[in-house]
Amino acid sequence: MFIVKNRKIFYAFSILMIALSFASVWKWGLNFGIDFTGGSVIEVSYADGIQASTTPSATVIRENLINAGIGESVIRQIGDQGYIIRTPHLDDAQRKEVVGLLGGEIKKLDSVGPVLGRELQGKAAWSIGLVLLAIVLFITFTFRKVSRPVASWKYGSVAIIALLHDVIVPIGLFAFLGRAGGFEIDALFITALLVILGFSIHDTIVVFDRTRENLSLPENSKKGFDQIVGESLVQTVSRSINTTLTTVLALLALYFFGPETTRNFSLALIAGIGVGVYSSVFIASPLLVTLEQMQAKKASK
Amino acid sequence: MNKIRFYAVILLVIGALLGAFVHYSEMPGRGFISKFPYKLGLDLSGGSHLVYQADTSKIASENIDGSMETLKNVIESRINAFGVAEPIVQTEKGTSGGQEIHKLIVELPGVTDLEKAVELIGKTPVLEFKTEKGVRSIPAATGTNATATEAVDVMEYEATELTGRYLDRAQLEFDPNTYQPMIALTFNEEGKALFADLTTKNVGKTIAIYLDGQPISAPVVQEPIRDGKAVINGRFTPAEARDLARDLRYGALPVPIELVGTQSIGASLGTDALNASVEAGIYGFIIIALFLLVWYRLPGIIAIISLTLYTVITLALFKLFGIVLTSAGLAGFIISIGMAVDGNILIFERMKEELQKGHSIEDGIKEGFARAWLSIRDSNTSSIITGLILFFTATSPLIKGFALVFILGVFVSMFTSITVTRTLLLALGMKKYEGATKFLFGHGLKK
Secondary structure: HHHHHHHHHHHHHHHHHHHHHHHHHHHHHHOOOOOHHHEEEEEOOOOOOOOHHHHHOHHHHHHHHHHHHHHHEEEEEEEEOOOEEOOOOOOEEEHHHHHHHOOOOEEEEEEEOOHHHHHHHHHHHHHHHHHHHHHHHHHHHOOOOOOOOOHHHHHHHHHHHHHHHHHHHHHHHHHHHHHHHOOOOOHHHHHHHHHHHHHHHHHHHHHHHHHHHHOOOOHOOOHHHHHHHHHHHHHHHHHHHHHHHHHHHHHHHHHHOOOHHHHHHHHHHHHHHHHHHHHHHHHHHHHHHHHHHHHHHHHHH | HHHHHHHHHHHHHHHHHHHHHHHHHOOOHHHHHHHHHHHHHHHHOEEEEEEEOOOOOOOHHHHHHHHHHHHHHHHHHHHHHHOOOOEEEEEEEEOOEEEEEEEEEEEEOOOOHHHHHHHHOOOOOOEEEEEEEEEEOOOOOOOOOOOEEEEEEEEEEEEEEEHHEEEEEEEEEEEEOOEEEEEEEEEHHHHHHHHHHHHHHHHHHHEEEEEEEEEEEEOEEOOOOOOEEEEEEEEEEEEHHHHHHHHHHHOOOOOOEEEEEEEEEEEHHHHHHHHHHHHHHHHHHHHHHEEEEEEHHHHHHHHHHHHHHHHHHHHHHHHHOOEEEEEHHHHHHHHHHHHHHHHHHHHHHHHHHHHHHHOOOOHHHHHHHHHHHHHHHHHHHHHHHHHHHHHHOOOOOHHHHHHHHHHHHHHHHHHHHHHHHHHHHHHHOOOOOHHHHHHHHHOOOOO
């Protein structure tokens, strides 16, 4: 079967993507949002009742903020008469001062104190770890009856390798986009990662399930493990692609028509789910074959 | 056959009824069903979200939960006094940088002015009773505009232990002689003792009453007061006196709190986000429906009907359970429309294989479902695990909303993609896989 036979090419492609992701994180770092670092984000609009000519320039706003002792701010223009301004965390008095200073209509104001930032850091790490652990345990349990020729915990471990792959690539992408387009790693991004994990394992389980079924069929008893895995892949590949396609279609609708708040979220999901289906089809099952062959080699020595 | 057609009709009728419910309950004046509107989160309706950290360092650990509960009640009654519609006040434990933290979360729908919201909650009038310390002479003002030429003697006061914390009640009353508004204070047991002590020691002297650091009155103590009652006479208007009495009543917080996070969203931004989400949902649905129609043909149409039922059931559940919808929650719903098709796709692909093996349509459908079930079960279980972890580790209502919708979507989609699709497909009553039927049950772009 094509995928199983040429698995080394696909492994190489994955390793390349992972390497690029690491390089991008190493080079550009991660652009964490205020959810993690603490800070304030203000969306201000000068559209209502104020002449366009009186809309202050970003430079003026930045200088005003520095003069007020607020510190460095990042200012992004939205539309003709609005800005999104990110500042260090503002306390009660500073917030009042800044709102007064800006003068326009405050459409949105988010402020996260350092206490909450640290809380999220802890929770994010926890939740990702917990999801990975739960998935390994679940797969080991579900596939407990499949022990020949590959032990069920190996299905779990292979699934995790595929999952790590699915998480690393979107992180790498967002490191790049963080540099190029100001994309931030925020609480929603972490949510996207968890959904990607859930979705990717979905695909992987469907293929493993088919492998399990085919292994138990009497007419397959003479076939090699690699052949059975290959056949299972062929039988499930159109399902994997179609399901991914419908989900990605929904996400594209969300990206193009949906609200600003969830735009980066849907982008992260599109990237992750795309990579997810790749890893389920081209990495997870071929890895099972590789493991089986390593076992066989060991046994024959 | 008739039996399965009967079930199919019932499912469709239920779907239509739910659809009518979802549609008409949004219109005003429809009686009972109008009581189930969508509950929109702050990010869609506009409002303020405030997170306070309670300083529990001075409270014995076994009393923390009780104090937090009292804190919650105090803040709740304070907000209710201002008449905010459907506020949410809740306490939450968390861990930040290895330290346990206690948070108080307040959501004020419709209050889009953050400063107003902060003021509303944080307004803790500080009431102090101070005793005479001594007289200080303020030197005469100098300069051309000076009018006073002699030094002025000013009484200085020092703080006592008695503060607004020991108040039991504060209410508006009118002086029977002058008809001036005044505030009648009643101390609790501890306060009563303190006040009795203070008045005993200061007969003939003044005790100054300070509000938020400003003296309001300094009556002379005629005799010791032992019943724990005092009156504040200031130059209040009746409205001022009423507000002050209310603030004093709800004034004392059992735990000091500090504002550590805020979020406020203007109403227009919320509406924009809501409209955009609805638009994305509609387009998403149409694109997926087109895909199903083109790729799976007749079963595709059945899948579209199931998906419509999925949408209607989920929306009805949002209404019936009063699930709070956030922009992330709606995103979750839109994604779940894409994922809900997964069950159908698994089944159709499997059905296709069985049909190619030469089964009749009816057997093909049954086999396809039976064999796809294990995959559907396992993959959905893993989604539910992910959803639950997400729900319990969520730090913000946005993400909690997403997790809830996600979990709900998985359950509903299992029902619609399996039970509904299967019943409808079998109800078609097609037998042989040939001719027009072969085309209708075919797939992909080929004939």
